[in-house]
Amino acid sequence: MNMTDTKTLKYAKSHEWLRLDGNRGTVGITDFAQKEIRDIVYLELPKVGKELTQGGQAGMIESVKAAFEIYAPVSGRVVAVNEKVAQDVTLVHKDPYDQGWLFQIEIKNPAEANNLLTEDQYNKITTNGGH
Structure with a gap:
């Protein structure tokens, strides 16, 4: 297992992360989000x-208690x-x-990644109540 340096990722306020690799991006949900969601079914x-x-x-x-939407960063x-x-x-x-990780995307407009947050910016949001 390779450990991702989470400082190199971009974050959406909706709790998805994006790992950029040229015009391709890998998307997942943040550690904060998976802890909030808990028992994913x-x-x-x-x-x-x-x-x-x-x-x-x-x-x-979908978790035992609720359903949460995943948004495209x-x-x-x-x-x-x-598939795993x-x-x-x-x-x-x-x-x-x-x-x-959840899915990979061929990015149409790489400049959109500039609208996303750095790890520090994302952590400030999550320490102030999560949204």
Whole structure:
């Protein structure tokens, strides 16, 4: 397991993270979010080929108590989904930044990533009540 340096990620206020690799991005939910959600029972991930818009719904996480929407941190086309996490949702809890990634996106407009937060900015939001 490779450990992600979370300082290199970009964060959405809706608690998704984005790892940039050229014009491709990997998306997951933050450690803060997985702790808040707790017992995940089901993940609905976007289909490969689906076009997403920044801030638009990309999927759904269902826990024992509630359902939470997953939003796209940037616009683009889904090019891969993490089949392992779809089969074993506990990976989101165990390893949200590496094995627990959700999907990969071919980014339409890389400048959109500038609208996202740094780790420090995101941590300020989450320490002040979460939203």
